[in-house]
Amino acid sequence: MHISEGVLSPPVLIAGGVLAVAGVTAGLKQTETDQIPKVAVLSSAFFVASLIHVPVGPTSMHLVLNGITGLLLGWAAFPAIFVGLALQAILFQFGGLTTLGVNTFNMAFPAVLCFYLFSPLLRRENRSWNVTAGVASGVLAILMSALLIGLSLVFTGQSFLRVAQIAVVAHTPIMVVEGILTGFCVLFLKKVKPELLVPSSSRRRDTS
Amino acid sequence: MPASETIEGTAHLNFEEFSQGDSLLHQADPRIKVIMAAAFAGTVAMNQSFKVLLASLVVASVLIALARLERQEVSRRLFVVNGFVALLWLILPFTFPGSPLFSLGPLTATHEGVRYTAAITLRTNAIILATIALLGTSSVFQLIHALRHLRIPIKLVQIFFFCYRYISVIEQEYHRLHNAMRVRCFRPRTSIHTYKSYAYLVGMLLIKSYEHSQRVYQAMLCRGFRGEYPVYRHFHLQRRDLLYLATMGIILAGLVVLGNVG
Known part of the structure; x- marks a missing residue:
């Protein structure tokens, strides 16, 4: 899911950086101080997800979980994903410093989009709507991220078209897996701890 | 479980193997x-x-x-x-x-x-x-501290601190839950059952770490935490x-x- 250091052209890197800074700023603005632990926990979960490998046919793939991050956090998905990616870049050199902006935008923008499209469905007391919301955000988040990664590559150079196509196609299995997984996960959270599904950016404290 | 298979993951991941040294x-x-x-x-x-x-x-x-x-x-x-x-x-x-x-x-x-x-x-x-x-x-804590000096917003610095702190907590929790599944003969395959089990694992992971973080945060507030980390070095x-x-x-x-x- 990460684009590594040294590949993208300067305009793409700069555009990604500007968009990511805007998203992170918006996310931070909407995060109340008492919501910070929740954002941070999702951020670490996003980090750990990349260490969880699930079998897909003969190989295995690691989870991404940006769909559920979006559903749970709203705009705060931007800072959460930014921090997760920054730590991955520093600790394992996955992704990179200069691509941090592009990578953050590619994964966090779909997350926020899923939040707007599907989180209203989560509030309904109807299991099939809830599952639909989960599956749809799992699938759409990965699909959008893959397309954005492809676009970043193609904007860098037309000759990347083949690489971009391969990157998008390579994401199909994990797209299906994340869809199924997010659907079940949403049902589980709805049953066990529904208050977690209220996004941090839409909740206001009613007691002081 | 076959004897040849070991239960991995009890060892703590070392993310900062390069941070020790005196160069x-x-x-x-x-x-x-x-x-x-x-x-x-x-x-x-x-x-x-x-x-x-x-x-x-x-x-x-x-x-x-x-x-x-x-x-x-x-x-x-x-x-x-x-x-x-x-x-x-x-x-x-x-x-x-x-x-x-x-x-x-x-x-x-x-x-x-x-x-x-x-x-x-x-x-x-x-x-x-x-x-x-x-x-x-x-070390990552030094880097985050450095970011604070470089005028990164305090909320982002806090997310960095908590996130880095909880990575090892979540990681250990993941291995605990995963091992619990394995001793109950869970075998990961390409099947709905596998994905469902992993979904519940992720859900449980989120809930446990969320509750953990809430307890820690409340304890910090009780001890006068106001968003700034006192540093002695x-x-x-x-x-x-x-x-x-x-x-x-x-x-x-x-x-x-x-x-x-x-």
């Missing part, structure tokens, strides 16, 4: 190192000139040598990163327009394509080596740190000039 770079001020890493990565990423990229790879290798890190581990990390670069080598030389170099069946590699891919390879390795040398030689900017910064500035300026001349 020049280990002793340098983390703030200076963050600035140097960002400036170097930025300059190299913006550059197209072959000569400049070669020169920056040399600079990065000098930095790695100065950091005196374990060679094996550094090469292991380079190897992982170059997996993606290898994929590019399989495709880009053939899709880049230009004068033909050689043909493999229906595919024709171009001079320009090979050159372009080689430039990417140099750029990737130079930035990665410099990142390891400059940022790997500090402050950074002290020394003359040699400024010297490093100046040297890096001169080198980067040199790289930029080299790029414009050649």
Whole structure:
């Protein structure tokens, strides 16, 4: 899911950086101080997800979980994903410093989009709507991220078209897996701890 | 469970294996190192000139040598990163327009394509080596502390701190839950049952860590936490740190000039 250091052209890197800074700023603005632990926990979960490998046919793939991050956090998905990616870049050199902006935008923008499209469905007391919301955000988040990664590559150079196509196609299995997984996960959270599904950016404290 | 299979994951992951040491770079001020890493990565990423990229790879290798890190581990990390670069080598030389170099069946590699891919390879390795040398030689907490000094918003710094703290908590919790599944004969396969089990695992992971974080946060509030972390080991900017910064500035300026001349 990460684009590594040294590949993208300067305009793409700069555009990604500007968009990511805007998203992170918006996310931070909407995060109340008492919501910070929740954002941070999702951020670490996003980090750990990349260490969880699930079998897909003969190989295995690691989870991404940006769909559920979006559903749970709203705009705060931007800072959460930014921090997760920054730590991955520093600790394992996955992704990179200069691509941090592009990578953050590619994964966090779909997350926020899923939040707007599907989180209203989560509030309904109807299991099939809830599952639909989960599956749809799992699938759409990965699909959008893959397309954005492809676009970043193609904007860098037309000759990347083949690489971009391969990157998008390579994401199909994990797209299906994340869809199924997010659907079940949403049902589980709805049953066990529904208050977690209220996004941090839409909740206001009613007691002081 | 067959006896041959071991229950892995009880050992704690060590993310910061490079941060211990007493080399020049280990002793340098983390703030200076963050600035140097960002400036170097930025300059190299913006550059197209072959000569400049070669020169920056040399600079990065000098930095790695100065950091005196374990060679094996550094090469292991380079190897992982170059997996993606290898994929590019399989495709880009053939899709880049230009004068033909050689043909493999229906595919024709171009001079320009090979050159372009080689430039990417140099750029990737130079930035990665410099990142390891400059940022790997500090602990993550030092780096986050440095970010605070560099005027990063306090909320983002807090997310960094909590996130880094909870990574090991969540990771251990994941292994605990995963082992619990395995002793109940869970075998990961490509099946709905597997994905459902993993979904519940992720859900449980989220809930447990959320509750944990809430308890810790409330305990912190009770003890007077107001968003600032009291630090007892402050950074002290020394003359040699400024010297490093100046040297890096001169080198980067040199790289930029080299790029414009050649």
